[in-house]
Amino acid sequence: MRIAIIGSGGVGCFYGTRLLRAGHDVHFLMRSDLETVRRDGLHVISPDGDFRGPVNAYATSADIGHVDLVVCSLKATALGDARALIAPCVGPDTHVLALMNGLGVEQSFAEWFGPARVYGGMAFVCINRLSPGVVRHFGYGRLSIGHFQDDLDAAGRIAALFRDAGIQVVVPPSLNVARWEKLAWNIPFSTLSVTAGAISTQQIIDDPGLRSVCRALMRETIEAANAEGCNLDADPLIDKMFANTATMGHYRPSMLVDYDEKRPLEVDAILGEPVRRAQAAGLDVPHLDMNLHLLSMLDRLNRGEVV
Amino acid sequence: MRIAIIGSGGVGCFYGTRLLRAGHDVHFLMRSDLETVRRDGLHVISPDGDFRGPVNAYATSADIGHVDLVVCSLKATALGDARALIAPCVGPDTHVLALMNGLGVEQSFAEWFGPARVYGGMAFVCINRLSPGVVRHFGYGRLSIGHFQDDLDAAGRIAALFRDAGIQVVVPPSLNVARWEKLAWNIPFSTLSVTAGAISTQQIIDDPGLRSVCRALMRETIEAANAEGCNLDADPLIDKMFANTATMGHYRPSMLVDYDEKRPLEVDAILGEPVRRAQAAGLDVPHLDMNLHLLSMLDRLNRGEVV
Numbered sequence: 001m002r003i004a005i006i007g008s009g010g011v012g013c014f015y016g017t018r019l020l021r022a023g024h025d026v027h028f029l030m031r032s033d034l035e036t037v038r039r040d041g042l043h044v045i046s047p048d049g050d051f052r053g054p055v056n057a058y059a060t061s062a063d064i065g066h067v068d069l070v071v072c073s074l075k076a077t078a079l080g081d082a083r084a085l086i087a088p089c090v091g092p093d094t095h096v097l098a099l100m101n102g103l104g105v106e107q108s109f110a111e112w113f114g115p116a117r118v119y120g121g122m123a124f125v126c127i128n129r130l131s132p133g134v135v136r137h138f139g140y141g142r143l144s145i146g147h148f149q150d151d152l153d154a155a156g157r158i159a160a161l162f163r164d165a166g167i168q169v170v171v172p173p174s175l176n177v178a179r180w181e182k183l184a185w186n187i188p189f190s191t192l193s194v195t196a197g198a199i200s201t202q203q204i205i206d207d208p209g210l211r212s213v214c215r216a217l218m219r220e221t222i223e224a225a226n227a228e229g230c231n232l233d234a235d236p237l238i239d240k241m242f243a244n245t246a247t248m249g250h251y252r253p254s255m256l257v258d259y260d261e262k263r264p265l266e267v268d269a270i271l272g273e274p275v276r277r278a279q280a281a282g283l284d285v286p287h288l289d290m291n292l293h294l295l296s297m298l299d300r301l302n303r304g305e306v307v
Numbered sequence: 308m309r310i311a312i313i314g315s316g317g318v319g320c321f322y323g324t325r326l327l328r329a330g331h332d333v334h335f336l337m338r339s340d341l342e343t344v345r346r347d348g349l350h351v352i353s354p355d356g357d358f359r360g361p362v363n364a365y366a367t368s369a370d371i372g373h374v375d376l377v378v379c380s381l382k383a384t385a386l387g388d389a390r391a392l393i394a395p396c397v398g399p400d401t402h403v404l405a406l407m408n409g410l411g412v413e414q415s416f417a418e419w420f421g422p423a424r425v426y427g428g429m430a431f432v433c434i435n436r437l438s439p440g441v442v443r444h445f446g447y448g449r450l451s452i453g454h455f456q457d458d459l460d461a462a463g464r465i466a467a468l469f470r471d472a473g474i475q476v477v478v479p480p481s482l483n484v485a486r487w488e489k490l491a492w493n494i495p496f497s498t499l500s501v502t503a504g505a506i507s508t509q510q511i512i513d514d515p516g517l518r519s520v521c522r523a524l525m526r527e528t529i530e531a532a533n534a535e536g537c538n539l540d541a542d543p544l545i546d547k548m549f550a551n552t553a554t555m556g557h558y559r560p561s562m563l564v565d566y567d568e569k570r571p572l573e574v575d576a577i578l579g580e581p582v583r584r585a586q587a588a589g590l591d592v593p594h595l596d597m598n599l600h601l602l603s604m605l606d607r608l609n610r611g612e613v614v
Contacts, residue, residue, distance in 0.1 A: 195502070195601060196600075196601050196604045196605070197601075197604050197605045197608045197609075198608075199604070199608070199613070203604075203613065207600070207604060207613075209599065209600030209603055209604070210600050210601075210604060212596075212600070213596075213597050213600050213601070216593065216597070286523065286593040286594055286597075287593055287597055289519075289520075290520050290523070290593075290594055290597055290598075291597075292516065293503075293514070293516030293517050293519070293520050294502060294503050294504075294517075294520070294601075296516055297503045297504050297506065297510075297514060297516070297517060298503070298504045301504045301505075301506070302504075306506070306510060306514075
């Protein structure tokens with residue numbers, strides 16, 4: 001299958017090279033890493049086996065042209081550019097998978113390309129880009145892939161591509177529920193790792209005070225999800241997330257890595273949109289709201305946008 | 308009157324030199340600044356008139372001996388040392404004024420020295436210590452001085468000393484109410500200036516999100532005060548504090564200056580004790596509680612206490 005990876009950061013390179021190794025015809029859109037990758041190839045270091053070799057790398061989507069599947073793994077902060085970057089790859093029968101963080105991405109994709117071809121994916125993976133063309137996969141890798149309109153057969157066909165490439169994949173009955181479930185981890189750990197002083201997940205769970213803040217953020221996120229009919233069971237979900245996180249060690253979430261490297265943070269997709277939806281549903285979410293405003297200021301200060 | 312200034316930071320030096328200029332016999336206990344001040348004198352730069360000259364500076368309280376009034380202007384983080392530093396200056400008729408931040412200080416002083424001689428003071432002043440022996444007063448300077456048991460006559464006599472030295476002084480009917488009222492400024496502005504990324508009061512009030520967080524912190528503080536019978540009227544008090552703060556410009560609260568200089572922050576006196584009292588009264592104070600845990604982690608990270 002002919003596949004375009006739009007946004008070749010850590011996630012795009014990891015899953016793209018998995019699909020490549022499984023025999024697919026994969027094309028990577030690259031920006032800052034393009035010259036390095038063309039010269040030295042791509043290097044993905046992983047406990048599941050390294051990838052090292054040349055790949056098809058492009059500066060523009062028009063050079064890639066139509067494909068069967070677009071995997072869009074841009075940062076949510078680049079959502080404004082996504083339409084122009086994806087459109088040249090979309091032919092009549094192209095499927096578009098938004099392998100991105102946060103809420104609201106598929107809604108935009110559905111408006112641009114029509115809902116029937118749009119899928120959303122969530123990567124449960126610990127991965128960082130180390131340097132141009134070099135990505136380090138620390139562990140995990142499970143994908144959750146749903147169709148925008150919850151067409152389970154369609155989602156199953158996209159999921160099968162990744163499963164056949166050796167990736168663990170689940171197809172959730174509802175993409176929206178799955179999005180919220182992922183946020184119930186991402187909101188506390190990704191955003192607190194920045195607002196509590198640039199610390200690892202382990203430092204959060206080792207501190208009794210931050211642990212309680214983390215729990216409160218999870219609870220408010222789950223309440224917001226349930227206000228949209230998600231029907232999540234808070235206590236077991238919270239316990240499961242703490243247990244999973246304890247196995248990660250001193251993991252620095254990608255939001256913290258972005259912060260360290262002074263890149264824009266996915267504030268709006270990960271925290272802004274959930275807070276808007278919670279407040280629109282009439283919920284009081286003081287921890288989410290406060291963390292949003294702190295994170296937004298830290299993000300802007302970090303990039304010299306506030307003086 | 309013979310007066311000891313225990314803790315000669317910005318506040319101690321500013322008020323101490325005012326009392327000195329008014330003709331009192333003032334003795335400063337100093338630590339890191341002692342040698343510089345003995346050699347070069349003390350320098351207080353102020354829009355109300357500079358002070359520059361020699362002062363009586365000591366390395367130990369025993370060298371000062373008994374005085375009529377102890378002004379304790381230690382940081383609240385040094386409360387554990389306060390008793391030993393003050394005791395050598397306390398004779399049978401000595402009054403002790405805790406010119407310190409936060410809640411709970413006078414309770415300790417009353418246990419140590421007896422309640423009848425204990426006073427609490429709050430300084431509404433913008434002041435920073437620039438370098439050893441050099442203090443800069445940016446403006447304001449009003450004191451609020453109360454007696455531990457709300458003996459208004461006794462408080463009035465201490466207040467008169469400062470008033471005669473050209474300081475604006477009020478004697479509040481209740482020291483506890485006055486403490487809480489000051490916290491309603493200190494909690495939002497001092498603690499947010501650190502947790503929102505080391506920013507000035509102006510940057511807080513210029514940001515709509517942080518302004519709303521600031522307002523929520525004030526409101527919870529006032530609710531906690533009222534749970535102790537303070538009977539504060541939230542809306543006018545909040546409006547007055549925003550209006551006053553708007554006149555301060557890009558002021559960096561002393562907590563932020565301490566943070567910049569990697570000194571311990573007054574986390575417990577300014578935020579920990581108020582949160583404990585609020586929760587003991589059965590109140591839900593999510594913004595205060597979250598800010599406490601963030602501030603506590605930032606303080607420890609800043610001093611290398613968390614790795």
